[in-house]
Each structure stands twice: as structure tokens, then as C-alpha cells.
Amino acid sequence: MAGELALVADILSIISLLIGIFFLSLGMIGLLRLPDVYNRLHATTKVGTLGAFGVLTSIIIQEGITPMGVKAFTVALFILLTNPISGHMIARAAYRMGVKCCEVTCMDEYAGKRRK
Amino acid sequence: MKRRLITYMALPVVWCLVSGYVTIGSLFLGLIFGMIVVEPFSKLYRLDEVVHPTGDWLAKIPKKIKYFYVLIKEIIKANIVVAKIVLSPTINIKPGIIAVPIRTKTNIGITGIANTITLTPGTLTVDISDDKSILYVHSIDATDPQGVRDSIRDDLEKYVLEAFE
Numbered sequence: 506m507a508g509e510l511a512l513v514a515d516i517l518s519i520i521s522l523l524i525g526i527f528f529l530s531l532g533m534i535g536l537l538r539l540p541d542v543y544n545r546l547h548a549t550t551k552v553g554t555l556g557a558f559g560v561l562t563s564i565i566i567q568e569g570i571t572p573m574g575v576k577a578f579t580v581a582l583f584i585l586l587t588n589p590i591s592g593h594m595i596a597r598a599a600y601r602m603g604v605k606c607c608e609v610t611c612m613d614e615y616a617g618k619r620r621k
Numbered sequence: 622m623k624r625r626l627i628t629y630m631a632l633p634v635v636w637c638l639v640s641g642y643v644t645i646g647s648l649f650l651g652l653i654f655g656m657i658v659v660e661p662f663s664k665l666y667r668l669d670e671v672v673h674p675t676g677d678w679l680a681k682i683p684k685k686i687k688y689f690y691v692l693i694k695e696i697i698k699a700n701i702v703v704a705k706i707v708l709s710p711t712i713n714i715k716p717g718i719i720a721v722p723i724r725t726k727t728n729i730g731i732t733g734i735a736n737t738i739t740l741t742p743g744t745l746t747v748d749i750s751d752d753k754s755i756l757y758v759h760s761i762d763a764t765d766p767q768g769v770r771d772s773i774r775d776d777l778e779k780y781v782l783e784a785f786e
Contacts, residue, residue, distance in 0.1 A: 528700055535707040543759045544716055547745055548707060551699045554740060558696075572641025579638040589739035589746070596747045596759060612717035612763050 518566040525559020528552050540607035542599045550592035557584050625668040629655060681784060688784040692737060695777070699742040706761065717763025718747060721756045721770050725782060733781045738773060 535548025561577045561584075568574035629652060636651025637643045659666060706714060721738075725731050731753060735746040743761040750757070760769050 528704070531700075531704050531707050535703060538707060538712055539714075540712070541716075543718075543745065543747075544714065544761060547743070547759075547761050548703055550739055550745065551696065552703050555696055555700045570643075575638060575641040575643060582638075585740075586736070589736040592739050593735065593746045593748075596745060600747060606716065606718070612719070612766065 514566055518563045521559050521566065522563035523559075525556045525561075525563065527556075528559060529556030532556060542604055543596055543606060546592045546596055550588055554584060554588050557581070557588075623668065624666070624670050624672050625663070627672070628659060628666065628668060632659065684780075684784045688733075688780045691777075691780050692740065695737070695741040699740060702742040702761075714761055715764050716759065716761050717766070718757055718759050719763055719766045719769055720750075721758050721773055722754060723756055724774075724778060725785075726753075727785070730781060730785045733785050734773075734778055737777050737781060741777060744769065744773070 529552070532548050532552030535552065536545050539545050539548055558581055561581045564577040565574045568577070632655030633648040633651035636654060637647050640647055640651075659668070663669065706712065723731065723734055725734055731749065735749070735756060738744050738746045738756065738758055745759040745761075747757045747759050749755070758769070758773070760766075763769070
């Protein structure tokens, strides 16, 4: 019985690891393919979060409530908090540096509103 | 209730999570390290300031759980949207920056809504206006700005308002 349970845990852990790696590689493809810095941030912030979650969930399933598993949970929590903030800071810094939006950009209501 | 008390309650828990050992000894170690690290900077962290935590913090826990459920659902949706865009043979997007008025007033509510916007499909927070009433949101599909504003107000802000204010 214990052996079967370990097998199920292994399979679940491998599935979530594969999902995580799939989304992380999608994020990297998006980083290369999308046109400008703002669109690339879409790919890295969102996809990076779920990709990292997949990998960390795999560790948690594999390890359970051990020091490693608790650390993986903490890392997931910190990623959930900090990933959107870093995306926002990069976008704002890029806008203030004067990085132009790509030419297909259809509207910009932020233009001229930024603080000096 | 001083901010110092809240800080010293929170830091041992953080230490336990980071070190990985959730034990009484680990809690004490975290408290000692927290004091050593934070006390010299008590002015910087405004530890002597008296804060008034709202009494219904505990009562809002179900709302917070619902918010996290919505957040995780939206993260998965956002990933599928980005995956579709990235894997399509020709990238056909109409991005733009949209001004979105928000109703939240407290700092934690604004942080919550801004982070939620970034993690949800097709939107990324760029900046906030001086009077903290308008968020500037970069959308990957800005052909319908009013639709984006409506979806943020109805689908996301409602849960953030319930959970954090």
C-alpha cells in the first residue's frame, strides 16, 4: 500500500514538474518572440509565476513537510508576492527611461502623465 | 498596539518558514534574530508607532481564501492566454496603456489590486497616478479599453475590496 502511494506521489510530482517546465519554456519563447519590453514582461511575469509554481509543487509533493518542502512553499509565497512587483518596477523604469512602445501599440493613455 | 509587537510576532514565523524547521526552538531563534536585526532600525521601520488593526481581520479570512481561489484561477487563465499568443505562428497583438480608475483607498488594497492585475490575463500594472485613484495598465489587447476597465472593476476589484478593506 505504501509503495502504491509513493508511486502516485511520484507520478503527480512528475506531472507538475512537466507543467512547470512547459510554462517556463513558453515564457522564454515569449521573451524572444514578442515585440517590445512591455509585452515581454507579460510573458515573464505571468508565465514565470505558474512555471515556478509547477516546479515547487513538484518538490512539495516529493518531500512533504520536511525542511525542503517548507522552504519550497516559502519560495512559492515569495514569488507570488514579488514577481508582479518586479514586473511593475521594470515597466515603470522602462517608461521613464523613454523606451518606446512597439509600432502596433494602438493607444497610450499614460503619455504625458508621468511624474517628473 | 504598537507596530513592534506585530513585527515580533511575524518575524519568528518567517524564520521558521525560511529555515524549514517548524519547531518551538526555531521560533525562539527567529525571535532573537528578529530582535537583533530589527531593533537598531526601529526608527526606520517605525516600530514605536501605534497602529490599530481592524477587528474584523479574522472575520475576513473566508473572503481572503475566496480571493486566493480567484487569483489562482486567473493565473491559470492568464498563462493559457499568453501561451496561445506565444505559440501562434504570427504574433498578432494590439497592445496599449489604459487608465483604469480604482475605488480602493488603503495602501494594502492598492498593492493587492495592482499585483492581481499583473497576474491576470493580458494586463500589467505600469504606474499609479499621484492621487492614487488611477492605475495605468498595459494591456496586450487594447482594442476594447472600456471592456478591460469593466472586467477589472467587476471581476477583480470586488474580491480585493472584500478581502482587504
